[in-house]
Amino acid sequence: MDWGWISRNLDLIGGRVLEHMALSGPPIVIGFLLSIPFGYWASRSRIVRSVLLVIGNIVYTIPAIALIVFVPVVLGLAILDPVNLVIALTLYAIALMIRSAADAFAAVPRDVAASATAMGYSGWQRFFAVELPLAGPILLAGVRVVSVSTVSLASVGALTGIENLGSFFTDAFQRQFLTEALVGIVAVLLVAGLFDLILTAIGRALMPWNRREPTRRLVVPELTTA
Amino acid sequence: MIFVQALSWIFDGSHWVGVAGRDGNPAILQRLGETLQISVISIVIAVLIAVPLGVLIGHTGRGRTAAILASNVARGLPTLGLLSILILLIAVNAVPVAIVLVILGIPPMLAGAYAGVESVNRDTIDAARAVGLTEWQIVFRVELPLAASLLVGGLRAMTLQVIATTTVASAFAFGGLGIYLINGLSQNDFVQLVAGAILVTALCLVVDGLLAIIQRLALPRGVSRGRAASASPKKRSRASRRAAIVGTPPLQEGMQS
Numbered sequence: 001m002d003w004g005w006i007s008r009n010l011d012l013i014g015g016r017v018l019e020h021m022a023l024s025g026p027p028i029v030i031g032f033l034l035s036i037p038f039g040y041w042a043s044r045s046r047i048v049r050s051v052l053l054v055i056g057n058i059v060y061t062i063p064a065i066a067l068i069v070f071v072p073v074v075l076g077l078a079i080l081d082p083v084n085l086v087i088a089l090t091l092y093a094i095a096l097m098i099r100s101a102a103d104a105f106a107a108v109p110r111d112v113a114a115s116a117t118a119m120g121y122s123g124w125q126r127f128f129a130v131e132l133p134l135a136g137p138i139l140l141a142g143v144r145v146v147s148v149s150t151v152s153l154a155s156v157g158a159l160t161g162i163e164n165l166g167s168f169f170t171d172a173f174q175r176q177f178l179t180e181a182l183v184g185i186v187a188v189l190l191v192a193g194l195f196d197l198i199l200t201a202i203g204r205a206l207m208p209w210n211r212r213e214p215t216r217r218l219v220v221p222e223l224t225t226a
Numbered sequence: 227m228i229f230v231q232a233l234s235w236i237f238d239g240s241h242w243v244g245v246a247g248r249d250g251n252p253a254i255l256q257r258l259g260e261t262l263q264i265s266v267i268s269i270v271i272a273v274l275i276a277v278p279l280g281v282l283i284g285h286t287g288r289g290r291t292a293a294i295l296a297s298n299v300a301r302g303l304p305t306l307g308l309l310s311i312l313i314l315l316i317a318v319n320a321v322p323v324a325i326v327l328v329i330l331g332i333p334p335m336l337a338g339a340y341a342g343v344e345s346v347n348r349d350t351i352d353a354a355r356a357v358g359l360t361e362w363q364i365v366f367r368v369e370l371p372l373a374a375s376l377l378v379g380g381l382r383a384m385t386l387q388v389i390a391t392t393t394v395a396s397a398f399a400f401g402g403l404g405i406y407l408i409n410g411l412s413q414n415d416f417v418q419l420v421a422g423a424i425l426v427t428a429l430c431l432v433v434d435g436l437l438a439i440i441q442r443l444a445l446p447r448g449v450s451r452g453r454a455a456s457a458s459p460k461k462r463s464r465a466s467r468r469a470a471i472v473g474t475p476p477l478q479e480g481m482q483s
Contacts, residue, residue, distance in 0.1 A: 065394065066424075173397075178311065185303070188304045
């Protein structure tokens with residue numbers, strides 16, 4: 001371990017941390033927001049649910065570097081554009097999040113939704129005032145999983161020349177310099193931890209009734225990719 | 227159109243045979259073999275570790291928290307980072323790559339194994355115990371057959387994880403199908419790059435499709451007859467998870483008969 005290297009390269013490390021956050025933050029937010037209407041739709045209809053989950057599964061089956069290559073080819077962007085990584089990560093985030101969102105809305109008791117309608121709530125009011133808050137805890141659990149996996153996956157972008165914390169891994173390999181790889185892995189875990197803290201804080205602020213979260217018992221074992 | 231060029235690159239028969247590296251020969255068959263060989267070896271090792279452990283956790287109900295923690299940590303670890311560290315610590319060859327594949331393959335398999343055993347109806351197990359089956363018999367004759375579908379589900383998730391990781395490993399002087407992506411990027415050869423992306427995607431989709439079929443077949447006949455109308459194997463896992471959150475199994479429409 002070469003501690004001197006770390007202190008000499010704090011600027012580089014800080015810069016790459018920021019780049020990593022800039023590349024992985026938007027996909028988490030966009031993926032979360034987009035999966036809500038899809039998840040709600042999926043919770044209403046079993047056919048829609050199966051179709052969306054199958055599509056999500058296929059997207060998740062595509063290895064990360066391949067998806068980063070397909071995005072610009074299909075959309076006509078430059079192959080080495082960082083936007084490709086953001087779009088690819090967003091697709092993964094949606095693919096992973098749709099299942100949680102569908103489960104979250106499906107777990108809202110029908111009686112409660114029906115009571116809201118009976119009390120005169122319109123469709124939109126019922127959605128925002130009743131169903132969304134009740135789905136909140138499971139949505140939060142889902143987005144936390146998405147966040148961790150997005151931050152970790154973003155480092156693959158380094159292989160396509162998009163600079164982020166993953167660049168420490170490719171550099172470390174080329175220079176046979178272990179310290180750099182260790183710095184990279186610790187930094188990725190710290191960014192993931194920071195994002196998780198932010199998400200939990202937002203969850204606590206928006207859902208003060210949710211003291212004991214069910215998140216610890218929720219596992220999403222099926223989907224993982226490199 | 228680059229997709230067409232990439233497809234004709236793939237369907238060029240001379241790109242499939244021969245030895246890689248000679249005269250820039252891509253030798254797709256050889257690369258495919260490298261990917262499959264290391265994947266199969268790693269999957270076998272991961273299964274041997276994860277399945278007994280997962281069945282133990284599912285059967286006894288102990289250690290679940292630790293298993294969930296392990297799978298969350300594995301999800302957060304960047305593949306590329308793990309690969310570079312182990313390669314630098316061990317050597318630039320297939321050994322560290324296989325170790326990483328095993329490490330990343332265990333959590334999904336473990337989750338499938340314990341979720342599968344855990345999903346078995348408690349009454350069924352009590353009934354088996356009441357008619358005099360020993361614990362071993364319960365595991366092998368009741369829990370494992372009923373868990374088979376989720377076990378294969380775990381195998382499926384693990385296999386995809388492993389194959390996807392081999393594509394990343396190609397960046398670190400390991401061959402495999404991912405090499406065309408890496409070479410395509412470093413040589414600015416976009417045809418080879420897209421062809422490589424198509425090849426690894428096709429491999430993943432084909433393997434996933436095959437395992438999906440096996441997963442469907444793995445459901446014991448009596449169980450599938452009772453459940454086929456309402457739930458696919460995937461949905462069963464969802465239902466058991468949702469029950470864990472809400473506390474009661476969800477009522478589903480269309481189940482009144």
